[in-house]
Amino acid sequence: MDLKEVMARNLRRxxxxxxxxxxxxxxxxxxxxxxVGAIERGDVSASVTVLGQIADALEIEPGELLKKVGAPK
Known part of the structure; x- marks a missing residue:
């Protein structure tokens, strides 16, 4: 799974x-x-600036959107 997919999954969650x-x-x-929908689907890669905007909007650390977690259920 590439980083774009990791971010998509974490963003959706x-x-x-x-x-x-x-x-x-x-x-x-x-x-x-x-x-936002395109990022969640993994259709586009978000810049670090956009990553920061999304993290701020979600009130989480930007790194939370990039953490690889266990296999999908």
Missing amino acids: ARHDKKLTQEELAGRAGLSMRY
Whole structure:
């Protein structure tokens, strides 16, 4: 699994944990909903700037979005 997929999975999990929609997260992060969706699907790679914006919006450390966790369920 590449880092883009790791971030996609962690972003989706963190967003669900915070009970946010993609639209709510996008608004908090100052991004478009379409872009957030593309990141979550692993269609695009987010820059470190965007990574920081998303982490701030989720109130987590940026590194949490890049941690490799166990195999998918």
